Amino acid sequence: MSSRAYWYVWQERADRLRREIAALAVTGAGLSDVHARAIALVHREVASDLACWVTMDPQTLGLSSIASGDARIPPQYEPILAAAEYTPDEPHRFATLARRREPAARLSDLTAEERRRSTRLNSVWRPLGLSQEIRVPFLVDGVCWGAAGMARSGGDFSDREVALLVAVAPAIASLTRLVVRAEAGVPLTGMPPAIVVVGPRGEPRALTAAARDWRDRMDELVPGRFALMMELMAAGARATPEDASAFGRGTPRGRGPFSTRAC
Known part of the structure; x- marks a missing residue:
């Protein structure tokens, strides 16, 4: 297969994935369920051993919810990952990527010094036998609604895989925005705080x-x-x-x- 034909194959896969993600908006499911289904769709195209998606407050970039794939991150490591998101020296934090409007960041992009001080790498991924990571913010119209973190063993995330994730990220952002706004609009009459x-x-x-x-x-x-x-x-x-x-x-x-x- 020529390089041009190979590019068209990946483009079609990205287009199909965008359509499938957009279709989740009409299921009526809550945000956690929608993200879990979207994680499964993405995993079909870009394999990972562990995936963690977060929803972020568009104004503060604070994390407001978490969703995992079928293979959940072991519970003892979740607090470590959470604390790392608020550690100033931690490389590739979700909020940092969102502020810089970086479309994606791989673990392999880090310098030796950044690897040395990465809590995620040294205290989570390495103990779990995982050597590769990619993080992708969900940006649409210049606003971040969440992000994905995916880790795996073996080979690095390829340029093609990165391009596919970047291509579908706005669709995930739009889906997240729609569901968050729909949930926020649920009538509250008679509901105790x-x-x-x-x-x-x-x-x-x-x-x-x-x-x-x-x-x-x-x-x-x-x-x-x-x-x-x-x-x-x-x-x-x-x-x-x-x-x-x-x-x-x-x-x-x-x-x-x-x-x-x-x-």
Whole structure:
């Protein structure tokens, strides 16, 4: 196959993947389910051993939700990955890529010094036997709605694979924006607030009844996910002192608003 024909094959694969991702918008599924389905579609074209997608607040670039593929990152490593996103010296943080409008970043792009100080590489990927990583922000109309992190063993992510991921990223961003806005528009009449009071490191200290219900539903889907999200919000507050006293906000599975306050 000539190089030109090979390019057309990859272009068609990217176009098909964009259409399939766009079609998820009409399923009526919540954000976590939509992202899980999109992860499976992307995995069909770009294989990875582990995948973690995050939703990001377009204004603060803080992480507001996490979705994993069928092969979930071992729970003991999730807090390490979460903390790394708020460590200033960590290379290729999602927020950094979004601010720089970088379409993608591979682990192989790092210098020796950057590799030495990377928490993700030395404390997560290497212990899990993974040697390659790619991170892709979901940007559309100049705004970041999330990002994907994918890791695998063996060969590096090829230029073709990078190009395909970059090509479909705006479609994922548009999908995420649509679902987030739809969930935010759910009528709230008669719904009690879900409020969580957390300690400095995100440990829950008090929860309203609605928050306990949200915690139980979240942990039923992915055990330990509620605690991880609280740690993420607390880490974000510590990383931005000017916002440390503000509420973190989000939408638990489209059922209404919740708030967290660190104390």
